[in-house]
Amino acid sequence: MPGVLFPLTEKGDRSTTGFSKNVFKAVAESLGCQDLSEAIGKEKNWRQKYDGHLENVVEHLAVMSLIDTAKMSQAMLAGLETARAMEFEVKEGETVPLATAMASPERKFDAVTVKGTGAAKTEVTVPYHGEQLVGQALDAQCDLWAKVGTIEPGAAAAIKSGAKKLGELKGRTFLVLGASSELGPVRPLLEAGGTPGGGVRG
Secondary structure: OEEEEEOOOOOOOOOHHHHHHHHHHHHHHOOOOHHHHHHHOOOOOOOHHHHHHHHHHHHHHHHHHOHHHHHHHHHHHHHHHHHHOOOOEEEEEEEEEEEHHOOOOOOOOOOOOOOOOOOOOOOEEEEEOOOEEOOOHHHHHHHHHHOOOOOOOOOOOOHOOOOHHHHHHHHOOOEEEOOOOOOOOOOHHHHOEEEEEEEEEO
């Protein structure tokens, strides 16, 4: 399926971790912070420790903004340019730089409308221990969870209140980025009769 792809790494995969590290490295290098750039490149546990490196990058950007705003702006631009260095799969097995695909009149991004035929749900149903909790059964389980400390009382109240309002989503339009995400809201919105306008990476 044609779409936007992260660039290939030296290992031949499309790592989001390596890609994000390169973005922050580009900013650090443009600022002249070689030690910071090297620390980012050598980080083995990026998913758990990226926030510390990000704080360091932001701190250096803030300091540079007081010394040389042009250099600070250039560093941020370097990061943006690296972040935009994606690829586009024109067809199966054939990729071009994303900038090339965006500039080419031969390929256009399409909008497609898919109309469903099923009946819209009006109440939230929660699968739990082989059962489908809905209505009073869901309310009772939420109360129990709150009582034993599984969730906060405020969370229980929000679930009980929101579960009964699912029908209010029918006919409303929602803009959803990352619409193909497994944990995204597109499926429940569709089931409730909503109209999600989805943007996906491909």
